[in-house]
Amino acid sequence: MEAFAALVDALIYTRSRNGKLELIADYLRRTPDPERGWALAALTEGLDFPAVKSGTIRTLLHERVDPLLWQLSRDFVGDTAETASLLWQPPALADGPPAPPPSVTQAVEALSAMTRASVLTELPRLLDRLDPDGRYALLKLATGAMRVGISARLAKTAFALAFRVDVDAVEEYWHALAPPFQPLFDWAANGADPPDTQSLPLFRPFMLAHPLDDLQVDLADYVAEWKWDGIRVQLACAGGATRLYSRSGDDITATFPELAEALTIPAVLDGELLVRGSHQGGEEGGAASFNALQQRLGRKTVSAKMLAESPAFVRLYDLLLLDGEDLRECPWTDRRAALEALLPRLPAEHFDLSTIIPADSFADLATIRDGTRDEAIEGLMLKRRTSPYVAGRRTGLWYKWKRDPLLVDCVLMYAQRGSGRRASFYSDYTFGCWQGDPADPAGGAELLPVGKAYSGFTDEELKRLDRHVRQHTLNRFGPVRETDRSLVFEVAFDSVRASKRHKSGLAMRFPRIHRIRWDKPAHEADRIEALQALVHGEPGGGTARRQDLSAE
Amino acid sequence: MSPSFSWIRPEPWGIHVVPADCWIDPSREVPHALVTHGHADHARGGHGRTTATPETLAIMDLRYNTRENIQPVHYGETVRLPGGVDATYLPAGHVLGSAQILLELGGERVIVTGDYKRRADPTCPPFQVTPCDVFITEATFGLPVFIHPPIAGEMAKLLTRLAEYPERCVLVGAYALGKAQRVIAELRLAGHHQPIYLHGALERMCRLYEELGVSLGELRPATGASKDAMRGHIVLCPPSALNDRWSRRLPDPITAMASGWMRTRQRARQRNVELPLVISDHADWPELTGTIQEVNPAETWITHGREDALLRWCQLHQRRARALALVGYEDEDD
Numbered sequence: 001m002e003a004f005a006a007l008v009d010a011l012i013y014t015r016s017r018n019g020k021l022e023l024i025a026d027y028l029r030r031t032p033d034p035e036r037g038w039a040l041a042a043l044t045e046g047l048d049f050p051a052v053k054s055g056t057i058r059t060l061l062h063e064r065v066d067p068l069l070w071q072l073s074r075d076f077v078g079d080t081a082e083t084a085s086l087l088w089q090p091p092a093l094a095d096g097p098p099a100p101p102p103s104v105t106q107a108v109e110a111l112s113a114m115t116r117a118s119v120l121t122e123l124p125r126l127l128d129r130l131d132p133d134g135r136y137a138l139l140k141l142a143t144g145a146m147r148v149g150i151s152a153r154l155a156k157t158a159f160a161l162a163f164r165v166d167v168d169a170v171e172e173y174w175h176a177l178a179p180p181f182q183p184l185f186d187w188a189a190n191g192a193d194p195p196d197t198q199s200l201p202l203f204r205p206f207m208l209a210h211p212l213d214d215l216q217v218d219l220a221d222y223v224a225e226w227k228w229d230g231i232r233v234q235l236a237c238a239g240g241a242t243r244l245y246s247r248s249g250d251d252i253t254a255t256f257p258e259l260a261e262a263l264t265i266p267a268v269l270d271g272e273l274l275v276r277g278s279h280q281g282g283e284e285g286g287a288a289s290f291n292a293l294q295q296r297l298g299r300k301t302v303s304a305k306m307l308a309e310s311p312a313f314v315r316l317y318d319l320l321l322l323d324g325e326d327l328r329e330c331p332w333t334d335r336r337a338a339l340e341a342l343l344p345r346l347p348a349e350h351f352d353l354s355t356i357i358p359a360d361s362f363a364d365l366a367t368i369r370d371g372t373r374d375e376a377i378e379g380l381m382l383k384r385r386t387s388p389y390v391a392g393r394r395t396g397l398w399y400k401w402k403r404d405p406l407l408v409d410c411v412l413m414y415a416q417r418g419s420g421r422r423a424s425f426y427s428d429y430t431f432g433c434w435q436g437d438p439a440d441p442a443g444g445a446e447l448l449p450v451g452k453a454y455s456g457f458t459d460e461e462l463k464r465l466d467r468h469v470r471q472h473t474l475n476r477f478g479p480v481r482e483t484d485r486s487l488v489f490e491v492a493f494d495s496v497r498a499s500k501r502h503k504s505g506l507a508m509r510f511p512r513i514h515r516i517r518w519d520k521p522a523h524e525a526d527r528i529e530a531l532q533a534l535v536h537g538e539p540g541g542g543t544a545r546r547q548d549l550s551a552e
Numbered sequence: 553m554s555p556s557f558s559w560i561r562p563e564p565w566g567i568h569v570v571p572a573d574c575w576i577d578p579s580r581e582v583p584h585a586l587v588t589h590g591h592a593d594h595a596r597g598g599h600g601r602t603t604a605t606p607e608t609l610a611i612m613d614l615r616y617n618t619r620e621n622i623q624p625v626h627y628g629e630t631v632r633l634p635g636g637v638d639a640t641y642l643p644a645g646h647v648l649g650s651a652q653i654l655l656e657l658g659g660e661r662v663i664v665t666g667d668y669k670r671r672a673d674p675t676c677p678p679f680q681v682t683p684c685d686v687f688i689t690e691a692t693f694g695l696p697v698f699i700h701p702p703i704a705g706e707m708a709k710l711l712t713r714l715a716e717y718p719e720r721c722v723l724v725g726a727y728a729l730g731k732a733q734r735v736i737a738e739l740r741l742a743g744h745h746q747p748i749y750l751h752g753a754l755e756r757m758c759r760l761y762e763e764l765g766v767s768l769g770e771l772r773p774a775t776g777a778s779k780d781a782m783r784g785h786i787v788l789c790p791p792s793a794l795n796d797r798w799s800r801r802l803p804d805p806i807t808a809m810a811s812g813w814m815r816t817r818q819r820a821r822q823r824n825v826e827l828p829l830v831i832s833d834h835a836d837w838p839e840l841t842g843t844i845q846e847v848n849p850a851e852t853w854i855t856h857g858r859e860d861a862l863l864r865w866c867q868l869h870q871r872r873a874r875a876l877a878l879v880g881y882e883d884e885d886d
Contacts (some may be wrong), residue, residue, distance in 0.1 A: 012817055013826045065696070066868060072861045073697045077816050086697040086815070136817075417795070424797045466797070 001101045001130060003031060004039050005137035011148040020150055024158035037180025038104045040159065042141045044152040046179050051114040052123065052142040057084045060120060064089065079147075081139035085132050099129045104141070105180075111142050153248055163188035168205040168391035171249055175202040201236040201243040203251075204268055204320055204328075205391035209381060209398035216362050217399065222382045223332070224357040224365055227400055228315055229378040230274040230293055235314065236321075237263045244273075255302060256312045262350035267342065270318035270389075272354065274376065275310045315354045316343070317381075320389055328389040335389065369403065378494070379403045405492035406534060407514055408433065409525040411447055412487040415469040416480045418454065425462055426469040426481060428454040429513070431489050433504070433531055438523035447485060448504035448528055451493070456513035465516070488517040488525050496534045506531055557686055559637070560655065560662050562853065562876040567664060567688065569655060571635025574603075576653060576664050579878075586639060588666025589650035590615070590729055603631065605641055607649025607764055611729065614760055627651065627677065644668040645679035646833050647730030648761060654682060662686040663847070664855075669832065670839040671703065674737040675730070675766045679843075687849035688876070691857035692834040693812050700812060700836040706829045707742040710786070713806060713827055718784040721749075722827065723805035725791040728754050730833050732788050733761045735810050736768045739786065749774040749782055751789035751798065779803040795824050812836070841865055 007027045014020050024043070028036050041047050061070050061084050070087070077083040091098065102110065107126060114122050123142070127135050140146050156174060160167035165188045176197045177184055186192035233252070234245045242260040244253045253260045256273065263269070275293045296302065296310055319339040320328050327335050343353055357380070359365040369380050379402035387397040410431035418427035430452045436445030457465065468487055475482040492514035499507035506528075561568040566578030566585075574584035579593075583600035590611030595604070597616030603623040604612065612618040625631055630640040636658075641651040646667040655662045661684040668679050668690065693700075714722050726732040732754050739748070747770040750758060758771055774787050783803045793799065794807050812832025813819045820828035835843060840862060844852055852873040854862050859875035866873030 009817075013820065013828065015824070015826065066864065068864050069696055069861055072858065072864075073695050076695055076858070077697055078818050082817060083697060086699070424795050424799060 001104055001107060001134050001137060003027065004035075004042075004104050004141075005130075005133045007039070008137045008140065008146065008148055009133055011150060017154065020154060021158045021161055024150070024155060025162035028159060028162040033185050034180040034182060035103055035105050037182060037185060038108045040155060040181060041179030042104070043146060043148065043150060044155045045144055045146060046152075047108065047141065048144055049111045049114065049142055051116050051119040052111060054080050054143055056119055056123070057081060057139060057143070060084070060123060061087060063120075081143060082136055084139060085135035088127050088132070088135055091128050101129050101131075101134055102126055107138055107141065151248070152250075159184075159188065169194070171205050171391075172197060172202065175249070176200050199239045201238045201241045203234060203236065203243070203245040203249045205249070206232065206234065206247055206270065207318070207389050207391065207398060208393045209400040210393055210395060212382065212399040212401040215399065217382055219359060219362060219365070221386075222384055222399075224359055225317070225354045225381050225383070226357065227378045227381045227402065228272040228274060228354065229376050230272040230315070231297070233259075233271060233273040233314060234320075235259060235263050235267075235269045235271070237268075238266050238321075255296065257302060258307060259312055259314060259350060262347050265322075265342070265345060266324060267322045268320040269314065269316055269339075270320060271314040271316040271351075273312055273314055275312055311349070313350045313352065315352055317354050318389060330388065331386045332383055332389075333385050369401065372403070377403070402494075405494055405510075405514070406496070407490055407492055408450075408531055409517065409520065410450060410489050410491050411485050411522045411525045412469075412483055412489060413447055413449055413485060414480055414482050415465075422462070425466045427462055427466070428452060429465075429489070431491060433526050433528045434523075435528045437527075438525070445523075449502065450504045450506055450528070450531060451491065451508040451511040453489075453491060453511045453513050456492070457516065461516060486522050488520040488522055489513050490515040490517055496531055498535055504528060504531075506535070557660060557662065557851075559635075559657055559660075560686065562688075562855075562878065564877060566878070567855075567876075569633065569635075569637055569639075571657065572633035572637045573635075574601075574633060577666065586653055587612070588644065588653060588664065589646055591647070591667065594666060603639070605649045605651050608651070609649075610760060610764060611649060611757075614756060625651075642680045642682055643677040645670065645673060645676060648676045648733070648764060648766065650676060650730075652680070652682070654684065660685055662688065663849075664688045665690055667692065667834055668843075669835050670843065671700070673734055673833070674741060675733050675761065681843070681846050683849075684847060685850045686853060687844065687847050687851070688853040688855055689840065689844065689862075690834065691840060691854045691859045691862040693832060693836050694840055694854070694858035694862040696837045696861070698812060698815055698832075698836045699838060700815070700832050701830055703738055703831055704742070706810075706831050707738050707744075709827065710739075710808060710829060711742060711744060713808075714784065714786060717806060720804040720806055721782045721785050721787050721802050723787045723789060723794065723799060723802055723807050724829070725794040725807070725809040725811075725823070725825075726754075726788055727811075727833075728757050728790050731810055731831070732790075733758060733766060733768060734833065735788065735831065736771070737766065740767075740769050744786075745769060746785055747772045749777055749785055749787040751775075751787070751793055753790050753793070754788055774802070791823070841869075844871065845869075 007023060010023050011020055014023060057080050065087050073087060074080060074083045110126055126138060130138055156170045157167050160170050173184055173195045176195050183195040187194045232247045236243050242263050243251055244256055244259050246252050296306060316339060319335050319342060322338060327338060357368060359368060379400060382399040382401060384397050410433055412429055413432045414430040415426035416428040418425055430449050432447035432449045434445050435448050437443045438445040469481055469483055472484040472486055473481045474484050491511050493508040493511040495509045496506055498505060559570050561570055565580045566575040568575055574586055575582045576586045577588055577594040578585050581598040585599040585602050587595045587602055587604040587608055590608045595612050597618050601621045602618055603625060606624040609622050609624055625641045627641055627643050630638050633639055638656040640654040642654055644650040644652045644666055646669055650666060652666060653664045663682060663684040670679050710722060724735060726735050736748055749772050752775050755773060758768055762768055787802060791809060799805055806826050808827035808829055809823055809825045810829045810831040812830060812834055814828035814830045852866055852871055854875045855878050863873050863875050
């Protein structure tokens, strides 16, 4: 437990991703089985001990610490497990030498054996054997929320790094195994055969696309389909069970139960999860905007009302496995044919096909792309007809060709310090548009914040922006500085929608700094009306516009 | 409250010694101030007359040019104030020159601790336990979660990290008065005799410590030093400079902070600290409560910090206690 506790603390205080990767990889290399497997499960929050909850810790401490002193301490520390780890009184030395600290494996065994009845006597026995850092790690592990700032993906990447294996293979085997992942370590660290992944509804790593940028492709070699603005999902059915996975491989079956029920054929499908909508979607038929989808995301359970109001369906892109046969090595054209043949066997209310866009030439395609008005469309996908289905991004196979972003001129209002490498820089910017006429000195025009961005500029530009913020500060609020509203940003964003959370009533999607207009006076920035006109569709008034590539 | 101590009156801006018409650590300008130590929230310029230890007066001279109408009092020395009040300055162990003030009138004894700690500190003499009737104590770390670990372990953490990354430097944020010099002195005790680089804001105070007899070894200004020269070395700066652009001149610094607040993870993370060092110049919870038991006063008055919890502890231990609402004391940078 000491080495694991040291790892947990080091992860908490290490800011860089590479630093975290090295720490985990190093731990995995020098820790024996099955200790490292349990530790990996704890880091990826794959452990659950039903008898130990946050309330259990509180109850334990109330038996030992004055309730008011506990409460004052908890309020200051801000974390129940940490407060308990600091307040725990180890047994007096007079009671004999303390037992040695438990290993992670021993702790997991003990925690698994606890019941609601025994936890109040058994958990203290473990805590008594640990120092404050060890107690913290134990309580975090026991309550299933490490909060060390790493994702499951990062832990898997660290595993791959530790044993020099392919992270996508790790990802694929991962879902077939349970903690402590012994077959995974046997394969990666001890040279055994890879784990068996047949007959389980496993996640297969997604195939991803590169941005097209300035490239052009020949439509004889590539097909075009719409890039839908939902969430990319994978549905896997095997051995009588169906699972729905997000792009990161998280199991989101419980959030969309109707989809898992809809697939009963042994297959693995790749598609875009969308929610039915009525007011848009045009000829492609009834996909609501991302906004509607968000109402259902992030919920662990779903009500009957929600199922009725926002039914989900999958617009299918690809077919990876069917009836026990792995199609991933086949060319796209064969997989597409198999997918089209499969479609009639799937319930129509939950599945349709992402159609192929007929276009005679690349120029033709560009016209189609620019002409689309559908909010559920993000742009185009271009797929090589001969491409196998491979994990990750491989050059030359798939391209994404997003619609040009919308642009609006905003005025910098607040700046906040970044974190990590940018900790000393004011790198997060809040900007606004004018309400009222800024050219009229008596008009009382004011800026309304419309968004926040922290990307889209070079390191050199960041230095200059940082200098600007420091030299134009009006007020300071902790890490935030209010500036004198003299700098104009040309902000690029994908779409804008109505939002009650912001004073302006608007929320931008993916705003980023497109250009810094050092030259432009603030009163020439856009008015709020220009953004409001974009809430439903295309520029209607003002100066907000699609980026014009020809002017670049 | 007992009327027998009515000659000591806590006001929001300081503790008033009524018969002498003087104030302890007042946060506004007064005709006569008794100052416990040189930190800015206790020592301010502009008083008509200032009574403090010679070291505290030297610090106030450096910071506020306080050199007129001063009255130096050495540790153990008693001065007679107007109204027949005797004031004795006793070591508090907080920073160089820091004192508790024992006030006596008509057989009643009142101690104002100012800020204090109970751990050994190579830069100042230790806290002296002295019996009294009313003990007016600080409570900066007045929560049972605060248990400062032994400083040797924190120094070992710092030196281990330094040795692990010879191509980088460790940047330690430390309060300019007291903490910075204690960290340097403890590093020397731990056998680290390399030059230590200083942020400009620390230079004058370190020089003053040396003039007052605290040797700190070889110190160099970080300003003007090359990145290469600072690789593998310790650099000290005030906490405010840790994440400021000042630190861009350093060779890939590992940011550390020496503070009692580093005991909790969120506080350390808020500071963007990679290496938290739990080093405090205040008493921790066992020391606050242990000191009250040792001094064993009839009453405990709690001046500033987390007074609710210490008040609760006094209640639980059947000790008479009250919290004073004093303004202007800050504790963020300890």
